[in-house]
Amino acid sequence: MSSHRTLAVQIDGLAIEDGEIPPPKIGMVLDFPLQFTELPAEDMDTVTIRAVLIADGQPPIFQYTGKDSPRRWEWSGVLRGDGWEASWRGFCPRSGHVELTGRFYGTLSHQITSRVRGRVTRVQLVSMRYRREPDSHGWAIVPGHRSLREVTESPRFFDTDVFMRDDVYEVDREDGAWIELDLDDVPPHPVRPRFVPGDVSAAGDVLWTVDSGLPLVASIDSEHVATEHLLPGPIGVSRHVWATPGGCWVAGTDGTYRCTPGFEPRRVSDLAVHAGAVVGEIFLACSPGGRWWLHSPDCDPVAVKTPHEYVNSIAVEGDSFLVLLEARKSDGESSRRLIRVTTAGDVTTGPVLSSIPGPRRQRLFLAGSPVRLFNHGTASSILPGLSLGDVHDLGGEPFHVRQVGAYVCTVAHPSSDTSPIGQRPVDCDPTQRYRLLTLLDATTLEPVKSAPIFAIRPGIAVDATGTVWIIADGLKSLSEQSMQWPNPLDVAALLDYL
Template sequence: MTDQHEKWRPPTHLPVLVTDSSIEDGETPPPEVGVIGEFPLLFQEFPTDPADPSIVTLRASAEPLYSGKPTRQQPGTGEQWWDWAVLLRGVGWTATWYTRRPVLGQIEVTGRLIGDLAYATTGRIRGRITRVQVAADRYHRDPDIPPSSWKQIPGTRHYREVTTAPRFFGVTRTTDPEAPTDGICEVGVLVDLDLTDVPPPPLRPSVVPGAVSAHGLDLWVVDRELPLVVRLDSNRHIIEYTLAGQIFDNPPAIRTRRVWAHAEGCWVGGWDGIYHCNLGGTVERCADPRRRRPRRGPARRGGAEPKRCRAVAGPIGSGSGIEQCQRVGRPRVDVRRR
């Protein structure tokens, strides 16, 4: 007899609740039936609810993020707890889960897959959209207790069928005469994804532009994720520069590095350091944030003088960029008593 666990097959269709903020922000295009959708993915645990189509039970492999170290949460309501950031890896999807209980390995969880802003998660899902429903909740505010904030009424989640999600979401008053102060707030769209009816993902271009700067007829482009800079000169020749920098697999911002062009090359500054690309095709690192700054103390008599790096920067948009980086000697201090 076959064990029930051996009969399990990964789902080929999954519901994803895409938040209103991710669509209104412009990061996520409004989902549309029939097109391929790709969403940054979070997971939130909820109890089983047969009446809510957004709640599913999934099996996944749990992998710790941030070295498995928990974070203490203090939202300011008097409550506090520790949670762990975990990457759930399923078949055709990955999702970040901030859980109050430590987990590892193969697990089964029940909750919602949420398409959110990319900064909040390292997970993603991609599939063909087969259904779109606008999700809305009912809220209540007591006018006799000013100031009174809106509170969600549990069990009032409902869905409205559409072919394309709206670009912006609204709040309307209810037509219920017994609750004239209640409101209906749209919180996003529930999309059904077919994980099998999708073409292979496109190959990554050699350069994904993250920042651009020009000086004269030279154009400098820095990649959004890779430590790569490309120069296009006046003869339309392309020269590539490889920085000894970090690969941003999930960039924390649109521009992980910035570039400033000038007459002798360009400066590149980012989260992982400052670099200078010369017209001759070489790269120099001028600053590394991973290195601790040495403590300043009295100079040893007869020893070498400490050095420091000084950079002069022009205003942004002036085209001058950072003009020089030179080492200067620290003034000698005579500590002997006169």
């Protein structure tokens, strides 16, 4: 009998703490995002692999390679080996059968679709040496100092208290796990549910949700009667949904679709869409390269002439769309400005926002009524000329903000104080790190309700009854009381009654 296929993988501490990968334990089956990083052969715990490299066709990125190091072009693709598949980035363009030296990493799934599945047969904690950087509060890894400690299970959280001490300048710290996986000793994959919600929107008393990877849309009425709508689109595409009084718009990298009850869904455009919003029945679809269109159910689309800049955020203000554009420069810096688009396609362009309150290099969001610009713990008012006005201190530091009905939705790390918004839920497992979703009054920005969730950027909607729906490990509704776990709605089970 042949021996089992095995794989040694380093699991990033951040991926464990963030909840992306459960703390590895001997005997458990793990399924997680896998990446392969090329490293010099003399580095500890490197392996040499043979695999098939499939380039993803994306243009290379002019990447920073480290402090005081020149930028280099970096390519990307997928490596396929015996029982595994891993995302790859490298500074040398490659394709086909390759031999590479480096290390496998279990990491966060942002922009990584390759995964591996196996049973954990060994766990060691990885310790790295960190040194405080001169004239800085930051810490840098000291090369050549890597050690492993045998354990049966990884902790959920790794100690960071030592980084807060002023009398420590160099320290060895455990921050991740080195595991061995048996790729053969695993049970069959569980069967995928008929419907896996990927986004949600609501108009009136009808809830619309789109599958995370299948061309399926479900409409759910106030009696929880579900109707399935089949899109004429490919499998494996992530899409978003925008509900309107007469149906919904669905869009993603494969184009834009219109769903109207009583009619077959139809594709109205094959242009990729990376951002959008609706006013009444009109859908503003933002495609890469400044190609924007206004779609309506009964009229031909209207082209919108906009600068060729990245859409950072989009919100609705009255009968127009307010969009934050970002122009990314070759030196890594960015310039941002606001534009207003009417439902007739008229565009007003604001000045470059030279000074935005809050920390630099943060993701910015538009939300509220009136619409404000959110940056970490601040919310700036927007003047008629599309410049910024007064600044509101949120009293917290959300990393995600959304506009939803009469609310501003924020997602943040839970507060450590004892305020009603920051308290832990009563039945919370202390080993689980949840995120805190908070609804703010869209006008006053005062907190209305909070809930613990396991999601970083949840889809969110509010229906005519005031029920708030989110996508966070499934489709769920928020409880009427604050700090209660959301209530799941099994869309697949509803569709099974069809």
